[in-house]
Amino acid sequence: MSAPADSDPTPRTFAAMGPLTGRIRVPGDKSISHRSLMLGALAVGETRVTGLLEGEDVLATAAAMRAMGATINREENGTWSIHGVGVGGLLQPAQPLDMGNSGTSTRLLMGLVASHPITATFVGDASLSKRPMGRVIDPLSQIGAEFEASEGGRLPLTLRGISPAMPTTYRLPVASAQVKSAVLLAGLNTAGTTTVIEPVPTRDHSERMLKGFGADLSVEEKDGERVITLKGEAELKAQTITVPGDPSSAAFFVVAALLVPGSDLVVENVGLNPTRAGLFDVLRQMGGSIEELDRREVGGEPVADLRVRYSKLKGIAVDPAVAPSMIDEFPVLFVAAALAEGVTTTTGLDELRVKESDRLTSMAEALAAAGVQLEEHEDGLTIHGSGGAPLRGTANARVKTHLDHRIAMAMAIAGLASTDGVLVDDTRPIATSFPTFADLLEQATASR
Numbered sequence: 175m176s177a178p179a180d181s182d183p184t185p186r187t188f189a190a191m192g193p194l195t196g197r198i199r200v201p202g203d204k205s206i207s208h209r210s211l212m213l214g215a216l217a218v219g220e221t222r223v224t225g226l227l228e229g230e231d232v233l234a235t236a237a238a239m240r241a242m243g244a245t246i247n248r249e250e251n252g253t254w255s256i257h258g259v260g261v262g263g264l265l266q267p268a269q270p271l272d273m274g275n276s277g278t279s280t281r282l283l284m285g286l287v288a289s290h291p292i293t294a295t296f297v298g299d300a301s302l303s304k305r306p307m308g309r310v311i312d313p314l315s316q317i318g319a320e321f322e323a324s325e326g327g328r329l330p331l332t333l334r335g336i337s338p339a340m341p342t343t344y345r346l347p348v349a350s351a352q353v354k355s356a357v358l359l360a361g362l363n364t365a366g367t368t369t370v371i372e373p374v375p376t377r378d379h380s381e382r383m384l385k386g387f388g389a390d391l392s393v394e395e396k397d398g399e400r401v402i403t404l405k406g407e408a409e410l411k412a413q414t415i416t417v418p419g420d421p422s423s424a425a426f427f428v429v430a431a432l433l434v435p436g437s438d439l440v441v442e443n444v445g446l447n448p449t450r451a452g453l454f455d456v457l458r459q460m461g462g463s464i465e466e467l468d469r470r471e472v473g474g475e476p477v478a479d480l481r482v483r484y485s486k487l488k489g490i491a492v493d494p495a496v497a498p499s500m501i502d503e504f505p506v507l508f509v510a511a512a513l514a515e516g517v518t519t520t521t522g523l524d525e526l527r528v529k530e531s532d533r534l535t536s537m538a539e540a541l542a543a544a545g546v547q548l549e550e551h552e553d554g555l556t557i558h559g560s561g562g563a564p565l566r567g568t569a570n571a572r573v574k575t576h577l578d579h580r581i582a583m584a585m586a587i588a589g590l591a592s593t594d595g596v597l598v599d600d601t602r603p604i605a606t607s608f609p610t611f612a613d614l615l616e617q618a619t620a621s622r
């Protein structure tokens with residue numbers, strides 16, 4: 175869960191630490207980790223998961239699935255064992271489900287609860303309590319679930335699920351894998367065909383994993399849209415899963431190695447699902463040296479080790495069509511742009527305003543405080559790069575991270591490429607997705 179309310183913010187200054195070299199391995203993919211626990215908790219038999227991300231967001235999902243009847247244990251060697259309740263078998267939780275900082279836990283679990291005859295209350299931290307839930311309330315209301323939400327369709331929220339639920343056909347009004355997944359997960363315990371139409375493709379881990387667990391799911395292209403159909407009620411069979419490394423976590427080290435002179439770093443075991451790997455293509459377009467070594471498959475996902483060398487980057491106009499495949503990577507891309515030569519423009523990023531913080535405003539303010547020239551627009555930032563010269567940094571002025579792990583990590587990387595260092599106001603949120611971030615930073619800058 176999120177940092178306990180009674181713990182104090184933990185500020186830290188990130189300053190130049192020298193080149194990043196050697197080999198590091200980032201923790202498991204957050205999206206795949208959440209889904210492993212949820213699908214394992216609904217499957218019949220024992221699901222075994224290695225490489226699960228043990229961050230606070232994923233632990234919030236584990237606690238919620240336990241509260242609804244699944245048996246979930248971590249073995250000493252780090253393997254997770256899940257005994258599921260079977261589709262339709264979720265139990266009414268005795269307490270409100272504390273989702274901490276995690277939008278993915280909240281929205282996907284709302285989908286699961288919606289088609290079960292149970293009532294659950296969802297609560298979260300200050301950041302999560304500001305985020306819009308209407309985007310899942312709308313389709314889940316169509317299947318018959320009922321909601322009592324706080325003002326503006328926000329948490330705390332109570333959901334009364336329904337069984338039997340009505341199958342639905344839903345065209346996504348926003349490009350959101352969370353909304354797509356919520357509707358598909360609700361479809362598991364709904365007799366008939368649930369259809370989700372995606373005008374813009376988003377990460378497809380739910381589709382891949384539902385098929386892997388034995389659900390009757392198909393994906394077709396029709397008139398340039400992705401049409402996903404799921405036949406319920408489904409029966410899921412327990413699986414053995416290896417979670418690949420999270421490209422969204424690797425992103426911070428890839429950008430750091432590109433920006434710090436003398437760096438030559440291998441980031442091992444990085445998931446390169448095409449619906450996730452947009453950042454690496456954009457960085458290559460900017461002139462970044464990112465080489466894929468030993469491309470292979472792990473847990474049904476393409477994976478490679480990435481060798482990244484210090485590069486002189488050039489500003490570009492980022493194609494808004496790539497946004498869904500790098501939606502969580504814009505904060506750190508903005509840092510790369512701040513050190514590039516020339517101007518980088520980004521557009522079509524309205525969704526960044528409803529993440530763990532408003533990431534356009536958070537990053538515009540944080541980078542400006544570190545001496546970067548930029549303009550904030552309704553749907554993107556225009557950044558005037560330093561041409562490779564270190565950023566000034568913030569010295570003793572605190573950068574506000576607004577309980578957003580990715581703002582904290584992006585500004586930490588900015589600090590590595592600054593003269594005065596960057597003082598991040600609170601590093602606690604980093605543990606939601608990347609608990610080993612600081613240790614890996616030490617490791618990558620120490621090995622020579």
Ligand code: S3P
Binds near residue numbers: 352502
């Ligand atoms: C996620 C989907 C994305 C992403 C989030 C994880 C998922 O959110 O930002 O970190 O696991 O489905 P949206 O669906 O809101 O774009």
